Amino acid sequence: MSTESFENDLHPAGSSRFVRACLRQPVDRTPVWLLRQAGRYMPEYMAVRKHHSLLEICRTPEIASEVTITAAERLGVDAAIIFADLLLPFTPMGLDFEFVNGEGPVVHQPVRSREHIESLRTDRADELNYVAKAIEKVAAHFSAPREDGDRLGIIGFIGAPFTLASYMIEGGSSRNYIETKKLMYGDRAAWQLLTEKLVTVLVAYASQQVEAGADVIQIFDSWAGALSVADYREYCLAATTELVQRVKSLGVPVIYFGVDTASLLTTMRETTADVLGLDWRVPLDEGWKLAGPGCAVQGNLDPITLFAPADVLEKRVREVLELAGNRPGHIFNLGHGIVPGTPVDNVIRTVEWVKKYGKNRQ
Numbered sequence: 001m002s003t004e005s006f007e008n009d010l011h012p013a014g015s016s017r018f019v020r021a022c023l024r025q026p027v028d029r030t031p032v033w034l035l036r037q038a039g040r041y042m043p044e045y046m047a048v049r050k051h052h053s054l055l056e057i058c059r060t061p062e063i064a065s066e067v068t069i070t071a072a073e074r075l076g077v078d079a080a081i082i083f084a085d086l087l088l089p090f091t092p093m094g095l096d097f098e099f100v101n102g103e104g105p106v107v108h109q110p111v112r113s114r115e116h117i118e119s120l121r122t123d124r125a126d127e128l129n130y131v132a133k134a135i136e137k138v139a140a141h142f143s144a145p146r147e148d149g150d151r152l153g154i155i156g157f158i159g160a161p162f163t164l165a166s167y168m169i170e171g172g173s174s175r176n177y178i179e180t181k182k183l184m185y186g187d188r189a190a191w192q193l194l195t196e197k198l199v200t201v202l203v204a205y206a207s208q209q210v211e212a213g214a215d216v217i218q219i220f221d222s223w224a225g226a227l228s229v230a231d232y233r234e235y236c237l238a239a240t241t242e243l244v245q246r247v248k249s250l251g252v253p254v255i256y257f258g259v260d261t262a263s264l265l266t267t268m269r270e271t272t273a274d275v276l277g278l279d280w281r282v283p284l285d286e287g288w289k290l291a292g293p294g295c296a297v298q299g300n301l302d303p304i305t306l307f308a309p310a311d312v313l314e315k316r317v318r319e320v321l322e323l324a325g326n327r328p329g330h331i332f333n334l335g336h337g338i339v340p341g342t343p344v345d346n347v348i349r350t351v352e353w354v355k356k357y358g359k360n361r362q
Contacts, residue, residue: 018079018153019215022253022275024296024329030321030358031078032351033155035257035303036337038071038083042344045071054099058084059130065137072142072152074344076351079153079216080138082209084131086159086220087167089201092124095168103172110171112179114190122197125204131156132212139213153216156209158202158247160221160256161195161239162232168194177226184235195239203246210250217247218255219273225260232264237271244271255298259336265290280335284323288330296329303334306346313346317353332358 018031038045045067048057057063064083072080087105090097097107111117135156142152159167166180167173174180184191206217221240224232244254256268257277268276269292278287278299288297305316317332324330332354338347 015151016078016153016215017150018331019253021329021331022216022255022296024274024294026328026360028360030324030330030332030354031153032332032354032358033072033077033079033081033153034075034338034347034351035081035334036339037075037077037081037347038067039338040340041338041342041347042071042074044074054085058088061130061133061137064131064134065141068134068138069141075348076355077152078150079155080142081155081157081218082131082135082138082214084134084157086157086164086222088128088131089125089159089164089198089205090168092127093120093122093197093201095120097167105167105172107168107171110179111165111168111194112183114187114193117190117194117197120194120197122200125201125208128205129208131205132208135209135212135214154214155216155218155255156206156212156214157218157220158206158209158243160219160224160236160258161198161202161243162227162236163221163223163258164198164202165191165194166223166226174223177223181231184231191235192239195236199239199243199246202243206247207250210252214252216253216255217250218257218277219244219247221256221258221261221268224258224264224268225279227264229263229267233267237267241271244273248272248274255331257298262287262290266292269295275329275331277333278335284320284330285325288324288327296331297324298331298333300333300335301350303336303338303342306334306338306342306350308346310346310349313350314353317350318357321354321358326360 017027020027021031067083068080100106139154145151169180247254253274255275256273259279262282275296276291280300280302
């Protein structure tokens with residue numbers, strides 16, 4: 001077989017390198033995108049933020065799509081993740097929140113009782129269609145293949161039941177999740193009702209995104225690392241598995257990502273997610289072993305490495321790729337999101353190095 005015909009087999013016309021990697025199919029090189037690739041480290045984004053709040057950007061399809069497209073094109077990545085926020089479903093559920101400088105998201109009336117849970121709505125998910133409209137614009141913009149023949153992947157996303165429930169109950173971010181675990185342990189029926197309502201809304205929300213053109217849905221379980229394996233299995237696995245499987249039934253691969261979840265990876269795999277996101281605390285090969293051979297993995301460069309000198313950063317990028325061993329099913333990413341102040345040039349270099357060193361060597 002010639003080199004040209006082999007590469008064509010790895011990258012059929014019209015396919016997406018990113019989606020193929022999610023499904024553990026052969027690719028010509030490791031695909032790359034980065035968590036929070038559109039964010040406060042990028043001057044173009046900060047220029048938009050001078051005139052619009054975070055929620056205004058999320059709820060205005062023209063602006064959300066512009067921010068998404070600008071970041072993907074500036075960095076040269078293989079996938080664009082729609083600019084949105086995990087907590088957007090709270091509003092149609094009847095739970096108001098806002099972003100407070102220095103504090104992040106704040107829910108002014110946290111959910112602390114069964115009566116409050118019972119009052120949460122599940123029939124207004126269509127109010128979130130502004131995200132789908134933004135995805136439509138992004139998908140239309142990237143509909144044509146690029147110079148290398150690849151079509152950019154479009155990622156939609158939702159939160160996972162535990163993470164969204166914890167925001168609802170704590171009223172914002174938390175260190176110990178005391179109120180969340182008190183309700184989880186103390187009123188099993190109320191906890192189950194809350195997670196069921198979240199799953200109902202999240203499936204409808206994900207469906208809108210897929211219909212609009214999302215190729216993949218990423219489920220963020222940002223705070224799952226606060227749980228022991230026993231608690232994750234008893235209180236979260238069933239609802240998360242239902243969410244993953246119902247989203248997969250929409251016809252797209254699912255990426256499931258949490259922070260500080262090395263101890264949970266084997267159990268998280270039971271959700272049947274196609275890809276598990278790995279944070280930077282576990283070596284990629286060890287994380288992949290925990291995820292199991294039938295699962296793709298995404299990650300997992302420490303985002304703070306992006307501040308390092310070029311030689312150190314290049315070495316770390318190569319180490320992640322080497323630990324992946326050129327096996328089908330690796331998507332290069334960070335182990336968490338890009339932080340403010342990160343040098344843009346280092347982010348661009350990282351993408352370029354992945355493209356250089358992540359070529360298929362079969």
